[in-house]
Amino acid sequence: MDWRFTDDRPIWLQLTEQLTRRIITGVYPPGSRLPPVRELAAQAGVNPNTMQRALAQLEQDGLAFADRTAGRLVTEDTSVLDAVRRAQARVLIEHYYDSMAELGYARTEAAELLKEEHL
Missing domain, CATH: 1.10.10.10 (Winged helix-like DNA-binding domain superfamily/Winged helix DNA-binding domain)
Structure with missing residues (x-):
C-alpha cells in the first residue's frame, strides 16, 4: 500500500x-x-x-x-476497530450518495440501484 x-x-x-x-x-x-x-x-x-x-x-x-x-x-479492542471500520464505511456510503445525486439520483433510487447491481 x-x-x-x-x-x-x-x-x-x-x-x-x-x-x-x-x-x-x-x-x-x-x-x-x-x-x-x-x-x-x-x-x-x-x-x-x-x-x-x-x-x-x-x-x-x-x-x-x-x-x-x-x-x-x-x-x-475489537469494539474500537469495528466502530472505526463502520465510520469509514459511512463516509464511503455518503460519497456514493453524493456522486449519485450529481447524476440526478435520489437517495432511495441510488440505494435501490446498488441493491439491484450487487445482491
Whole structure:
C-alpha cells in the first residue's frame, strides 16, 4: 500500500487516515507492533515529527497505544476497530450518495440501484 498525499489537507491528517485504513484492513493487525516512527516516516517520505503527530492522533483515537518495552501497538479492542471500520464505511456510503445525486439520483433510487447491481 503506497503512501499518497494531496495538497488539500495537512499531511499529518492524511497520514492518520492512511494508518487508520491500514489498521482496520489488517495490514497492522490487532495487538501487532507498529514500525518505529523513523521507519514509517522514511517509508512515507515525511518528516519524523509529522509522522509522530499522526501516531499521536491514532493513540488519541484509541487505535494504538504506547508500551514502554514494545513500542507502539495496535489496540486489541475489537469494539474500537469495528466502530472505526463502520465510520469509514459511512463516509464511503455518503460519497456514493453524493456522486449519485450529481447524476440526478435520489437517495432511495441510488440505494435501490446498488441493491439491484450487487445482491
